Amino acid sequence: DVKVTQSSRYLVKRTGEKVFLECVQDMDHENMFWYRQDPGLGLRLIYFSYDVKMKEKGDIPEGYSVSREKKERFSLILESASTNQTSMYLCASSLGTGGPYGYTFGSGTRLTVV
Amino acid sequence: DQQVKQNSPSLSVQEGRISILNCDYTNSMFDYFLWYKKYPAEGPTFLISISSIKDKNEDGRFTVFLNKSAKHLSLHIVPSQPGDSAVYFCAASAFGGNKLVFGAGTILRVKS
Numbered sequence: 001d002v003k004v005t006q007s008s009r010y011l012v013k014r015t016g017e018k019v020f021l022e023c024v025q026d027m028d029h030e031n032m033f034w035y036r037q038d039p040g041l042g043l044r045l046i047y048f049s050y051d052v053k054m055k056e057k058g059d060i061p062e063g064y065s066v067s068r069e070k071k072e073r074f075s076l077i078l079e080s081a082s083t084n085q086t087s088m089y090l091c092a093s094s095l096g097t098g099g100p101y102g103y104t105f106g107s108g109t110r111l112t113v114v
Numbered sequence: 115d116q117q118v119k120q121n122s123p124s125l126s127v128q129e130g131r132i133s134i135l136n137c138d139y140t141n142s143m144f145d146y147f148l149w150y151k152k153y154p155a156e157g158p159t160f161l162i163s164i165s166s167i168k169d170k171n172e173d174g175r176f177t178v179f180l181n182k183s184a185k186h187l188s189l190h191i192v193p194s195q196p197g198d199s200a201v202y203f204c205a206a207s208a209f210g211g212n213k214l215v216f217g218a219g220t221i222l223r224v225k226s
Contacts, residue, residue, distance in 0.1 A: 031212060040123065041218055042216045043158070043219075058213070090158070099145070099146025099205075099207035102148060102163065105150075105157030105158045105159070107155070107156055108155070110155075
């Protein structure tokens with residue numbers, strides 16, 4: 001089974017801190033994604049990457065950056081955490097592009113910014 | 115502008131009855147649709163999908179119906195079980211696209 005592992009299940013950070021969320025997949029997938037989930041808003045795409053060192057902005061990239069130095073690892077960075085970034089963050093990976101490949105998600109990181 | 119809409123935030127159903135979850139989309143370029151299920155504190159898991167060349171796909175208790183002219187799809191769960199209680203997300207992708215667009219989700223509660 002494909003496994004997508006997010007390094008932390010729960011995080012509490014202070015406003016202004018730099019925050020790193022790590023995601024690792026073990027099935028050699030080309031594509032990796034970061035979403036955030038908020039009640040009533042569903043899953044919104046922050047950034048995605050279709051290859052090492054490649055990245056594209058999603059629908060809500062403001063306040064975030066990403067890094068993909070190795071194929072299996074995709075990191076989400078909050079440069080200066082703010083309370084409106086309190087959310088559930090979900091990482092996903094996909095073998096190919098488009099719907100038929102679907103996504104495999106990690107278990108999520110619940111981030112609280114105080 | 116939400117391209118994938120799930121207009122019912124929640125649905126409550128009695129065990130053994132049918133659950134029907136609805137999803138509407140606005141982008142006529144979408145050609146593949148998926149449903150994901152999410153339990154609290156877990157990531158979403160794939161449930162069932164349908165291509166735009168079909169109007170129905172079944173997998174055990176789960177059936178997805180697609181009405182392209184109405185830009186509407188629905189997920190039927192028969193019979194519903196308490197373990198089906200979760201958040202259900204509808205998602206869509208366009209041909210050649212490399213990302214899924216998700217709806218806001220519907221919370222399903224199956225009462226025993």
